[in-house]
Amino acid sequence: MSLLPRRAATLAALALPLLLGACTQETQNQLKRDLQNWTGTDGILEVYSNGVVVKRFLKIDKLSTALGTQDGSARSYRFGYGVIDLNLNGTVDAGEKRVYFELSDYSQYVFFDNPN
Template sequence: MKKLLFFTAVLFIITGCTQEQQNKIGRSIQNYTGVNGVVDIYSGGKLVMRFLKVDKLTTAHGTDDNQPRPYRYAYGYLDKNFNYKIDPDEKKKLYFEVTNYETYVFYENPVQ
């Protein structure tokens, strides 16, 4: 009964929010729970790098002026053989950046 009341209360709160507020709530939940994200980086229309278990891409901001920079950064595992799995030789989590001038796609891992 308590779960039903809690679920009903959450439902009323969410439906009373604007779409932007709902998106912010969804992003907050994903930031807390994490996302099994994949970032594919393309060059010349060809897949050149893939990173796995990426929680989110963060837009960089300047230290002094706090202005957004033309790149995003994240941490993930480099998938050298593009098989959507972290193999024994891919166990180290890496920092990486993608610029606004690169072609990249961020999506949830289809192989769970």
């Protein structure tokens, strides 16, 4: 690698933290979400009732907050797509399909990355 490309790479590596530091926290969060959406995730969503798992969705890439069409304000529910785990065994089995789901802000749920 010649000297000029090496300097350009070094300057870019030094400038990136400075540029990100100048962004607001919300902008940094948005950049992180955009990167995560691009790279994908393997999330699991568990819905609870009285401390017991009653629904589980697998292979979720993200949860989204609904926005109003007229005012753009956040609505009181989340939505996403995932494979419904009908027998709650934590694996995608034959017959378990990808579905759309919505969750109220008042729902008891945990969304986490698949540890496997």
